[in-house]
Amino acid sequence: MDKIIIHGARRLKGRVKVSGSKNAALPILVASLLTDEECRLENVPELADIDTTIGFLKYIGKKIARKGHSVHIAPDGHLKPTAPYELVRKMRASILVTGPLLARLGYVRVSLPGGCAIGARPIDIHLDAFDKLGAKIQIKGGYVETRSRKLVGNRIHFRYPSVGATENTMLAAVLARGRTIIENAALEPEIADLADALNGMGADISGAGTDTVTIDGVEKLGGFNHRVIPDRIETATFMIAAAITRGSIVLENTRPAHVGAVCEKLMKAGISVKSQGTKIICKWVKNLKPVSIRTGVYPGFPTDVQAQWMALMALTQGRSSIGEDVFENRFMHVSELQRLGADLKVRGNRVAVKGVESMTGAPIMVSDLRAGAALVLAGLAAKGRTEISRIYHLDRGYEHLEKKFKKLGANIKRIHC
Numbered sequence: 001m002d003k004i005i006i007h008g009a010r011r012l013k014g015r016v017k018v019s020g021s022k023n024a025a026l027p028i029l030v031a032s033l034l035t036d037e038e039c040r041l042e043n044v045p046e047l048a049d050i051d052t053t054i055g056f057l058k059y060i061g062k063k064i065a066r067k068g069h070s071v072h073i074a075p076d077g078h079l080k081p082t083a084p085y086e087l088v089r090k091m092r093a094s095i096l097v098t099g100p101l102l103a104r105l106g107y108v109r110v111s112l113p114g115g116c117a118i119g120a121r122p123i124d125i126h127l128d129a130f131d132k133l134g135a136k137i138q139i140k141g142g143y144v145e146t147r148s149r150k151l152v153g154n155r156i157h158f159r160y161p162s163v164g165a166t167e168n169t170m171l172a173a174v175l176a177r178g179r180t181i182i183e184n185a186a187l188e189p190e191i192a193d194l195a196d197a198l199n200g201m202g203a204d205i206s207g208a209g210t211d212t213v214t215i216d217g218v219e220k221l222g223g224f225n226h227r228v229i230p231d232r233i234e235t236a237t238f239m240i241a242a243a244i245t246r247g248s249i250v251l252e253n254t255r256p257a258h259v260g261a262v263c264e265k266l267m268k269a270g271i272s273v274k275s276q277g278t279k280i281i282c283k284w285v286k287n288l289k290p291v292s293i294r295t296g297v298y299p300g301f302p303t304d305v306q307a308q309w310m311a312l313m314a315l316t317q318g319r320s321s322i323g324e325d326v327f328e329n330r331f332m333h334v335s336e337l338q339r340l341g342a343d344l345k346v347r348g349n350r351v352a353v354k355g356v357e358s359m360t361g362a363p364i365m366v367s368d369l370r371a372g373a374a375l376v377l378a379g380l381a382a383k384g385r386t387e388i389s390r391i392y393h394l395d396r397g398y399e400h401l402e403k404k405f406k407k408l409g410a411n412i413k414r415i416h417c
């Protein structure tokens with residue numbers, strides 16, 4: 001298993017190009033199941049989760065060619081209506097194949113999902129939406145079986161604005177008969193990007209990116225030729241890297257509007273953040289002030305940046321509080337940050353942070369994707385040697401992470417053990 005070794009306490013400086021968004025690319029790749037025509041997706045990051053999705057689509061019935069950041073998808077025989085446990089357990093987003101396969105085949109059997117170990121993560125909102133579209137649902141032997149003759153549009157009110165459920169419902173309703181209205185839909189930019197790709201295929205979706213999405217079903221969809229939006233979580237991670245290492249980083253290929261909440265908190269902490277078109281210039285200028293956060297749905301502070309923010313606050317003089325309101329068990333990085341010397345106390349879904357002057361490198365272990373990013377950031381700031389194991393979690397969602405940090409001046413390397 002690979003490890004990352006960091007010799008920290010170096011200021012990072014330079015330019016970094018942000019990759020395409022993992023969370024936008026995944027549902028758009030899955031959207032190719034809605035058509036027999038060829039599809040092309042650009043700006044796709046090279047990541048383990050993308051490899052898993054491509055393997056999955058090949059299993060279901062697609063021929064896929066990948067060249068750099070470009071993915072070409074063509075049909076390869078009949079679609080299979082099954083998503084087995086061996087494929088789904090690797091990645092929770094695999095549940096997204098339910099929508100398109102149900103719409104096209106009228107039957108789908110998908111293993112209950114796995115993915116990051118950050119809480120129960122049920123799928124009741126997805127299943128309730130399929131029920132409202134007229135599907136019959138059964139859970140048997142760890143599998144969800146969904147069937148329906150022809151889906152029929154309906155008004156669906158989500159009890160919570162789930163990102164995955166909004167995507168899954170859109171992916172089903174585009175081929176349903178009549179109009180579907182999703183109320184209390186998720187607002188995340190990845191939803192609007194999926195809608196753009198689907199509309200490019202001939203779908204009729206309006207309101208994506210607001211809390212009410214209207215989908216008028218169509219008979220048939222064509223292929224897509226789409227470019228994935230930049231990854232806002234990677235963007236935020238590099239901005240925090242500039243702050244935590246007292247450095248100065250120019251981020252290229254970003255959408256500054258997608259990281260508004262993080263920029264606002266960074267500026268409150270005393271970081272200089274300037275945007276120029278698709279660039280963000282992030283610079284440490286003086287000792288940071290503690291700034292508390294609570295995660296929330298977009299445009300609130302992203303749960304996927306909570307761990308990284310905690311690493312930053314751990315080194316900021318004074319007290320702050322980190323609240324996690326999206327997932328119920330997302331503090332697994334706390335014990336590892338404590339190993340580096342952070343002063344953190346978990347109280348329910350809040351962590352009380354008392355900033356320390358410095359942290360010191362130690363062997364630490366990654367528990368999930370974004371926790372891994374936080375540990376790398378902490379290692380970059382800590383004095384001495386940090387050895388990070390179980391970095392396969394990081395490879396799920398950060399493209400060439402150590403190479404990008406190395407280019408910014410970090411003393412970081414990957415070793416194969």
Ligand code: UD1
Pocket residue numbers: 023024026092093119120121122123124125126127160161162163164165186190303304326327328
């Ligand atoms: C997506 C992102 C993930 C991010 C999350 C929240 C992808 C591939 N992943 O995950 O990186 O952290 O949005 O921004 O895009 N819930 C239910 N029932 C459901 C569905 C969700 O109770 O049917 C709960 C979850 O347990 C969780 C909350 O809703 O507490 C948010 O989940 P959701 O928005 O669905 O996140 P994902 O789509 O899984």
